[in-house]
Amino acid sequence: MPRYLRPRLPGVPIFFTVALAQRGSSLLLEEVEQLRQAVRVTRAERPFAIEAWVVLPDHLHCIWRLPEGDTDYPARWRLIKARFSRAVPMGTRRDSHIARRERGVWQRRFWDHHIRDEADLAAHLRYCWFNPVKHGLVQRVEDWPFSSVHREIGGPRWEWAMQDEAP
Template sequence: MSNYLRPHVAGACVFFTVGLANRRSDVLTREIAALRAAVRRTKAERPFVIEAWVVLPDHMHCVWTLPEGDHDFSTRWSVIKARFSRALPHTPRRASHEARREHGLWQRRFWEHHIRSEAGKRAAIRYCWINPVKHGLVERSEDWAYSSIHRDGPVDWP
């Protein structure tokens, strides 16, 4: 089994990419209410600040700031992924997924990057907001419904 070494920085600001196992699926946007409920419930139990978030059909990017004294983003992701998976109808699973008690919906890992500066944070937030344009889903970031740009983003940026 792989042993991933992740930084343990309490109160860190972290950029994440989390994807589905099937990169042709649209379940994240199709089942957005279940995803939002999973995030909301997890955030209530294990607080964190959402600096930015964008949900695309098959993956999502977000920037979180953890509370002072807390570095455990892995458990938060595990709980969010499990809650979302349990909210969906069961589908046939491979034996390896059953052995690990997985639904087979998600990629097993996620990508994270600790942000070390205010400029890095702004770049990560911008990346979240521009991602639907990059993937050809919309022409303007503001046109993508599943983005935090509607909460606090500028509407006059290129």
């Protein structure tokens, strides 16, 4: 079995895409409070800063900063996914889920990207914030209720991230 090695760069913001196993589902919105609770409990045990976060029906995007010297974001995702999975109905399970004692809620892996510089961070902030518009869920970013954009609109980081045109 192939083993995926993730980069471990301390002090660098990290962009993530995490998806449900069943694309097209709306489970993340239906159970958004369970997701928030899983994140809260995990952050209390293993702190990280949230630069941006957007929850869509079947996937989410976020940008984290880990504490200085800490690079263990896979453990945090494992905890968040496990806590959420235990709190919601079991998904459709394949033999591989049963063998690994998984509940069939999440895609097994997640996508991560270590932010290279301020321009890369601004681009990924815009990506998070505009994703509900891209998917046709709303017309304007501020109309999506499951986004960290609401804490940024009109503030200095909003202006800085919006310097280039929106995607």
